[in-house]
Amino acid sequence: MSTLLEVSGLSRSFGSVQAVNGIEFSVGEGRCVALLGPNGAGKTTTIRMLAGLLKPTSGAIKYAGQSERADVREGIGYLPQSPAFYPWMTGLEFAVYAGKLCGLGGREAGRSAGEWLERVGLKDAAKRKIGGYSGGMKQRLGLAQALIHRPKLLIMDEPVSALDPVGRREVLELIRELKRETTVLFSTHVLHDAEELCEDIIIINKGDIALQGSLEGIRNSYRKPIIELTMEPDEGSSRWARELVASVAAGQGGSNPLLADAMLQGNELRLSVREMEEARSHLLRSIVDNEVKLVRLQAGYSTLEDLFMKVVRI
Amino acid sequence: MSKGGKKGGTSRYGALLGKEMLELARSMKLVWVPLVFVALGIMQPVSIYYMPLILEHGGNLPEGTVIEMPMPLPSEVMSGTLSQFGVIGILVLVLVYMGVVSGERSSGTASLILVKPVSIMAYLGSKLTAMLLLALLSLLCGYLAAWYYTDLLIGKFAFGEFLGSFLLYGLWLAFAMAATLLFSTILRSSAGAAACVLVLLALLSIAANLAPHFAGWLPGALNSYAAQAANSTIEYTDVFVWVIVCTVLLIAGAYALSCTLLRNSATID
Ligand SMILES: Nc1ncnc2c1ncn2[C@@H]1O[C@H](COP(=O)(O)OP(=O)(O)O)[C@@H](O)[C@H]1O
Numbered sequence: 001m002s003t004l005l006e007v008s009g010l011s012r013s014f015g016s017v018q019a020v021n022g023i024e025f026s027v028g029e030g031r032c033v034a035l036l037g038p039n040g041a042g043k044t045t046t047i048r049m050l051a052g053l054l055k056p057t058s059g060a061i062k063y064a065g066q067s068e069r070a071d072v073r074e075g076i077g078y079l080p081q082s083p084a085f086y087p088w089m090t091g092l093e094f095a096v097y098a099g100k101l102c103g104l105g106g107r108e109a110g111r112s113a114g115e116w117l118e119r120v121g122l123k124d125a126a127k128r129k130i131g132g133y134s135g136g137m138k139q140r141l142g143l144a145q146a147l148i149h150r151p152k153l154l155i156m157d158e159p160v161s162a163l164d165p166v167g168r169r170e171v172l173e174l175i176r177e178l179k180r181e182t183t184v185l186f187s188t189h190v191l192h193d194a195e196e197l198c199e200d201i202i203i204i205n206k207g208d209i210a211l212q213g214s215l216e217g218i219r220n221s222y223r224k225p226i227i228e229l230t231m232e233p234d235e236g237s238s239r240w241a242r243e244l245v246a247s248v249a250a251g252q253g254g255s256n257p258l259l260a261d262a263m264l265q266g267n268e269l270r271l272s273v274r275e276m277e278e279a280r281s282h283l284l285r286s287i288v289d290n291e292v293k294l295v296r297l298q299a300g301y302s303t304l305e306d307l308f309m310k311v312v313r314i
Numbered sequence: 315m316s317k318g319g320k321k322g323g324t325s326r327y328g329a330l331l332g333k334e335m336l337e338l339a340r341s342m343k344l345v346w347v348p349l350v351f352v353a354l355g356i357m358q359p360v361s362i363y364y365m366p367l368i369l370e371h372g373g374n375l376p377e378g379t380v381i382e383m384p385m386p387l388p389s390e391v392m393s394g395t396l397s398q399f400g401v402i403g404i405l406v407l408v409l410v411y412m413g414v415v416s417g418e419r420s421s422g423t424a425s426l427i428l429v430k431p432v433s434i435m436a437y438l439g440s441k442l443t444a445m446l447l448l449a450l451l452s453l454l455c456g457y458l459a460a461w462y463y464t465d466l467l468i469g470k471f472a473f474g475e476f477l478g479s480f481l482l483y484g485l486w487l488a489f490a491m492a493a494t495l496l497f498s499t500i501l502r503s504s505a506g507a508a509a510c511v512l513v514l515l516a517l518l519s520i521a522a523n524l525a526p527h528f529a530g531w532l533p534g535a536l537n538s539y540a541a542q543a544a545n546s547t548i549e550y551t552d553v554f555v556w557v558i559v560c561t562v563l564l565i566a567g568a569y570a571l572s573c574t575l576l577r578n579s580a581t582i583d
């Protein structure tokens with residue numbers, strides 16, 4: 001697999017705010033990569049630097065196969081978080097305009113615009129003013145104008161975040177098709193979207209990369225046995241749960257060698273355990289001894305969601 | 315695609331300019347801005363012609379007063395029209411274009427355009443071209459209207475004088491447009507850009523009048539040269555040539571500086 005994009009030591013600060021803090025990653029040709037992180041993680045800042053709209057404070061962005069003199073923008077298609085168009089243009093006019101700006105001749109731009117509008121489902125609305133488009137339609141027009149010159153890399157910033165469930169589904173399906181034809185990098189704060197589409201994920205938090213790698217690899221190497229408990233909301237059970245959490249936090253395994261991590265949310269306790277058999281019997285014994293009013297106990301493995309929550313909680 | 319780089323460059327400029335002109339047409343600016351100039355151009359000869367009548371019906375004069383006002387020369391009416399354009403006309407043009415760059419950057423459309431492989435020079439060049447076209451078209455319409463009514467009501471005005479004063483005044487408007495482009499690139503606020511341009515233009519005009527020795531070679535002097543051209547009292551001195559050269563250089567400089575500033579700005583969009 002050849003590398004299409006290589007980012008090293010990329011940083012950007014706004015005054016005293018360090019929005020992106022020396023991140024390093026690469027994007028392989030043909031891959032679909034998600035830049036995943038909570039709000040304010042630095043996703044938009046990173047993507048705008050990749051698109052050349054924002055100058056990095058330091059660091060380098062290298063696109064492979066681009067000679068010194070060629071314009072790297074020739075190979076990039078970009079869809080911003082909330083694309084803004086000229087409301088007085090029609091969808092078709094904008095797509096043709098985008099094609100011409102990418103160097104297509106008039107006839108070629110017209111043909112390509114027609115094809116892409118059809119693919120994104122805007123054929124019937126092509127001759128309507130963009131001012132009357134819905135959010136989902138604008139997003140799809142945004143995709144059409146980004147792809148008009150068949151870029152090597154499609155970069156999207158939260159392509160589905162602002163959409164209702166129907167629009168979201170439509171755009172996700174489109175991306176699923178597109179990723180077969182081109183390399184895709186998109187940001188999202190929803191793990192589910194990344195899991196659904198991508199081979200690789202880069203989790204960023206507060207401007208730093210918390211975790212990156214292939215989805216499969218991460219899923220396997222971070223898979224941990226966990227036990228989930230639900231209790232009744234009485235005083236005795238709650239106290240027991242709080243003490244358990246405190247002992248894990250205080251001892252970091254010292255006083256409680258079986259548990260790696262504990263998290264209490266309302267009446268639900270999530271424990272990540274080091275050794276399932278021992279931990280389970282120890283826990284059951286403790287529940288009986290302390291007369292905890294158990295509602296549910298489930299043993300299983302951690303999901304990516306757990307991992308995501310854990311790395312961005314720091 | 316990289317092969318046809320040169321050809322691509324001009325065709326992209328063409329596409330950008332096409333969009334600017336389409337926007338002018340769709341927003342009706344291509345119609346109403348020239349109409350403002352036409353109204354200004356008609357007002358000057360018409361109001362001068364009917365001035366005695368207007369005063370008579372004002373009612374404040376004692377019974378039987380006969381108003382004797384010498385009818386001004388056609389050239390005076392025409393140069394008066396230019397000074398009308400210099401206040402309201404320029405104000406309208408500057409207000410229309412105060413957000414020409416900052417508006418697209420803050421609305422976010424600039425980020426869609428500037429990630430495409432277009433040069434900043436083509437992007438700003440298309441905007442400046444559209445600005446100049448609108449300004450000169452408006453001036454031409456307004457000045458032709460003034461000429462027609464002056465001819466009708468007051469007297470003959472020669473073509474040579476018309477052309478000379480039109481070109482000199484057009485250069486002053488072109489300078490105003492280049493300054494608007496520059497300030498709209500520097501400042502994020504369009505109102506701020508408009509204020510800066512208007513203050514700059516006012517200072518230049520005043521300086522040219524008050525201190526011709528110091529500021530006589532700056533664009534502000536074009537105002538009085540245009541009026542002189544209308545009155546056929548113009549003297550083609552060295553200073554006159556300097557004003558032309560200096561203004562052309564300043565227009566080119568404002569464009570080049572806008573390009574440099576936008577290219578080097580930390581956030582392009
Ligand atoms: N133009 C800006 N000026 C000041 N701070 C900014 C600017 N853009 C982003 N930031 C800050 O940088 C951080 C990362 O922002 P952003 O990249 O938009 O996050 P995300 O897209 O992941 O939600 C935030 O703390 C945000 O407040």
Ligand SMILES: [Mg+2]
Nearest residue numbers: 043044081158
């Ligand atoms: Mg964002």
